[in-house]
Amino acid sequence: MGVRTANVQDGNIGDTLYGLADVIHGRRDASPDTSYTAHLLQPEMGDKLLSKLAEESSEIIMACKDNDHDHIRYEMGDLLYHLLVVAEKYGITLDELAGELNARRK
Template sequence: MSTLHDLAATVMARRGADPDSSWTAKLLSKGPEKCAEKFGEEAIEAIVEAVKGDRERLTSEAADVLYHLLVMLAARDVTLAEVEAELARREGTSGIAEKAARGG
């Protein structure tokens, strides 16, 4: 199992944990909107580091983005497996064609 799968499993397992003993449970207890807000904050921090060109900081911020993405997904009961299935469905499709099919 990959580190990302392990992290996703941990996030899902913490949904019912005590918010005083788990940062993940604390985030989830604040609701999907707060989880989405936190994901957005982390994404912006990653963008800043990408623009600056600091590889070490970008790596750290990217890890935060992945963690907070998993928390946000868990807040809406979306699993990593579902996201992977969507990626598999898109495999072999041109990004331009896929975007056009979504109307975007």
């Protein structure tokens, strides 16, 4: 588990996700030696990225079992970040994902 985030304020999830997706997209061309995101986007890092999804999912489960609100939120942030890296790696836009979710509501 990482260090808990201090002074968390509510925000707009749409703005936040689009902003983070833009940052991740911008890191595609960064040096993998200086950017964790660029490192994860390297073709040979596919298994590492998938293992990070499994790790973060497990950490959310454990935080839920502990009924630890702040820890759940923290781990959800980690998982969403790694999911957005997966989306960037495989060319899935947030609008496409929204379309998938919207289609399921009908």
